[in-house]
Amino acid sequence: MSFTFSAYRLLTFTAIIALLISGCSSSRYSQSQDSAPEEDVDVSDIPNPVPRAEAKSKYGNPDSYVVNGKRYYVMENSRNFTERGVASWYGKKFHGHRTSNGETYDMYQMTAAHKNLPLPSYVEVHNLRNNRSVIVRVNDRGPFHHNRIIDLSYAAAKKLGITANGTGMVEIRTIDPHQKNKPQNKPRYARNPPAKKTISNNYTENEYRLFLQVGAFISRNNAEQLRSRLLTKIDSVNINTGYNEEKNIYRVRIGPLSSVEQADELATRIAGLGFNAPHIVID
Numbered sequence: 001m002s003f004t005f006s007a008y009r010l011l012t013f014t015a016i017i018a019l020l021i022s023g024c025s026s027s028r029y030s031q032s033q034d035s036a037p038e039e040d041v042d043v044s045d046i047p048n049p050v051p052r053a054e055a056k057s058k059y060g061n062p063d064s065y066v067v068n069g070k071r072y073y074v075m076e077n078s079r080n081f082t083e084r085g086v087a088s089w090y091g092k093k094f095h096g097h098r099t100s101n102g103e104t105y106d107m108y109q110m111t112a113a114h115k116n117l118p119l120p121s122y123v124e125v126h127n128l129r130n131n132r133s134v135i136v137r138v139n140d141r142g143p144f145h146h147n148r149i150i151d152l153s154y155a156a157a158k159k160l161g162i163t164a165n166g167t168g169m170v171e172i173r174t175i176d177p178h179q180k181n182k183p184q185n186k187p188r189y190a191r192n193p194p195a196k197k198t199i200s201n202n203y204t205e206n207e208y209r210l211f212l213q214v215g216a217f218i219s220r221n222n223a224e225q226l227r228s229r230l231l232t233k234i235d236s237v238n239i240n241t242g243y244n245e246e247k248n249i250y251r252v253r254i255g256p257l258s259s260v261e262q263a264d265e266l267a268t269r270i271a272g273l274g275f276n277a278p279h280i281v282i283d
Contacts, residue, residue: 034091034093035093036091036092036154036158037091037107038092041108041154041158043108043154043158043159046108046109046155046159048110048134048135049110049122049135051175051177052177056118056119057101057102057120057139059102059119060100060101060141061074061101061119062074065141067141067144068144072141074116074117074118075117075118077118078118078123079174079176080176081172081174082172082174083172084128084149084169084283085147085148085150085170085280085281086148086149086260086282087148087149087150087151087152087157087160087170088145088148088150088152088166088167089152089153089156089162089163089166090105090107090113090142090143090154091153091154092107092154095107099113099139099140100119100139100140100141101119101139101140103139105153107153108154108155109137109155110136110137110153110155110156111136111137111153111156112125112139112140112153112156113138113139113140113141113143113151114140114141114149114150115141115143117138119138119141120137120138120139121137121138121174122137122138122174123135123173124172124173124174125150125156125160125170126171126172127161127162127169128170128208129161130160130161132159132160132161134156134160135175136156138150146277147260147263147264147280149170149172165260169208169210169282208282208283209255209256209282210255210256210257210258210259210260210281211254211256211257211280212266212267212280213252213278213279213280213281214226214230214254214270215252215276216244216250216251216252217249217252218248219250220241220243222250223250227240227252229275230252230254230275233270233273234254234266234269234270238254238256239252240252240253253281254266263280
């Protein structure tokens with residue numbers, strides 16, 4: 001009897017974790033389902049969170065979890081993690097709902113959702129289009145759209161200047177609270193510097209290119225075969241095979257593309273033609 005009861009408690013606890021992980025996040029697929037506050041909100045005075053050492057949350061940090069049939073793996077720690085891709089945001093529809101780690105989502109706080117980072121984590125988010133940067137505290141899971149890397153709160157997205165378009169091309173970098181000279185509540189880049197002014201050795205306004213990567217191979221021959229197959233299905237698109245010396249990989253990419261919307265439309269078209277769903281990459 002005790003074994004049966006223990007098993008029941010384990011299943012119940014697992015179900016609770018699954019609900020927390022997917023409850024607020026799993027339905028965030030389209031900004032058409034969500035909205036900003038009805039009144040215009042000045043978010044300029046909302047401070048960035050101060051990175052501090054925190055224990056992992058009791059909820060939201062299983063070794064792995066499944067949403068819509070896909071398994072995601074939670075990272076052991078967040079040290080030295082960087083990623084480039086497309087950011088989305090969530091707002092009024094989820095305001096007041098529980099996040100994956102059991103907190104309450106507040107769209108006026110500087111928070112975010114990520115599929116793999118441990119909860120909580122602190123991340124600097126840099127908008128590659130306008131050079132604005134913010135710091136957010138990751139306390140939720142998502143976004144579960146194939147080509148999105150982070151879901152920002154409404155306040156964070158507005159400070160970055162991406163609420164109007166719904167998405168933005170960003171680079172994210174985790175912040176180690178134990179690191180000396182760590183950022184406090186100020187990102188390392190100016191919030192809105194002059195256009196095309198070099199901010200650091202890493203960034204200049206509009207210094208990025210957007211591609212769809214359809215495949216990556218160790219064999220150049222396999223990459224060229226995929227490129228040839230794509231060319232029979234897609235015209236008027238630049239398809240290139242690039243070699244990555246660091247990883248000894250040949251990458252088949254389409255682009256550069258002009259917008260996230262174009263990339264999304266083309267990705268859906270390619271998947272519909274029987275190819276693996278391509279993912280957005282930013283160089």
